[in-house]
Amino acid sequence: MSEKEHKVSRRQFLTYTLTGVGGFMAAGMLMPMARFALDPALQAGGDTDFIRVTSVDDLTEEPQRFNFTIEQEDAWYTSDVDRVAWVYREGDEIVALSPVCTHLGCTVNWEGNEDYPEQFYCPCHFGRFEKDGTNVPNTPPTRPLDVYEMEIRDGDLYLGRTVQR
């Protein structure tokens, strides 16, 4: 029989088999490694505890900067991390804003620039936010400042993690 009468020639068959075995070896080697590398991206974020920040009585209409410390777990490294919140009282409501600029993660300051009173100001790309955290149109940020989840127990303010609005 000549080679032409075969649907798949001997050489082709060997080439296919070779490719298959090669593919198996590559997949067998790389699959564990790929999953290994992807692990952090596929892990669900953990819960954060609520931390006491201040007494409710200390809050004013003017946003004040409060520091508090959370225990942060970064893989094998646990550390105490300072968090900052801008907290103010609006009538009976309490608002706790994250200082992280929603543009590129720099830190905003209340009245951080003399030209923009009554606003949060980000020095990196000059983003601005109103007192309630909404971004000023035509400045770089695209969404309002994140707010902290909060609880009030026995007249004390407890803050949890930040949520996007």
Add this chain to the structure above:
Amino acid sequence: MHRGKGMKFVGDSRVPATRMPNIPKDYSEYPHKTEAFWPNFLLREWMVGAVFLIGYLCLTIAHPSPLERVADPNDSGYIPLPDWYFLFLYQLLKYEFAAGAYTVIGAVVMPGIAFGALLLAPWLDNGVERRPLRRPIASALMMLGIVSIIFLTWESVDQHDWEAAARQGAIVEDVEIDESSEGYEIYMSQQACIGCHGDQGEGGAAGPNIFENDYDAEDYAEIIRNGQGEMPGDQFDGSDEELEILAEWIANDGQDAE
């Protein structure tokens, strides 16, 4: 070269037994003034390389590579800046058409188009003409790209406050402040102080470390009252007595006066 029947090999190996003579090619009769890569041309290259290396080493000795203080993710006042060759991209994100709702344009679309066009240049500019003036569109676009990169980098350098940047990154000696002291309590009650100097007095982009100078208490009180440089005066809203305690506390490197 000898081929086929009668070839001789070294032992039972596949290395031919006939040696190729180790003499350079003769370039003298070639048309044009070409020359051998080794050693003629490479020597010239290496002479250029040697001069370059001297300049390079002078640069490294004259300017030790910078190292700021250890990363402190908690320092919220730090104004970041990428390395200089990313500045144009960083600057682009400051403009209205590339920021806000259009951040995608500044961060993805514009660099994507620019670098995509660069990658695909041989197919976008597929004529046979090679002289830059004979393919004006390609040359003009490239010039536009170069000019905008230089312009954006320039703008970014111009807008950055380099003094503040040097201050905020400087390596400072640790000052152990006494957090139970009266001075610290007064300091923490002054929003105007913490805003720029941080809650440990460590300073940041807006103000220096309050402990880094060696003034005495009276000077500090004076500075707090009247301001200094960019620091405004009249920010302290406590009593004169408190101000005195605070000034003592700063002069004493974060401890109450005895």
Add this chain to the structure above:
Amino acid sequence: MLQKIYDWVDERLDITPMWRDIADHEVPEHVNPAHHFSAFVYCFGGLTFFVTVIQILSGMFLAMYYVPDIVNAYESVYYLQNEVTFGVIVRGMHHWGASLVIVMMFLHTLRVFFTGSYKKPRELNWVVGVLIFFVMLGLGFTGYLLPWDMKAYFATVVGLEIAEAVPVVGTFAKTLLAGGEIIGAQTLTRFYAIHVFFLPGALLGLLGAHFYMIRKQGISGPL
């Protein structure tokens, strides 16, 4: 003596043709600054490679002291720069070389562009060259974090936020690069691995392809 050793090896391995092939390829007149001074623009590619070699060597030596760990990274860099003899020079070479390699590569790219050297049949070599450019930028970005000082940390924070702006895959890409939601211990080890193993591996492969193609196709002719 040397000649005898050479002959001994050559008899067994026939090495003469290998290196004569490299030595005897001709370099045309129009790229030779000895004939036209303006031909110095053809030096930039070679200088890029020269700086790359310095980067690889100085990086290998820096790794003798450097620890990719957030507690010790900064301390080890501080130590090698301030306590080790010539540390300031070796780190300086790596630091300034990172900038120089970008400058030289930029100039080389412009030379190739404005002499139209990327046209048929050299399209593929241009593409490989642009890929080398991307790899170099990646090396610059990942290397910037490694000293773990203030500017390193915050530049990376901003860089990763830019990555997050990419639609659809942005957040995933950011978490993958940072090794989690926090920019911290895992980010540093990841950037270290990318900077020291993944990207240099890719770079060496691409450089090999780049040089092979130049050798095969020759330098583009005069304008």
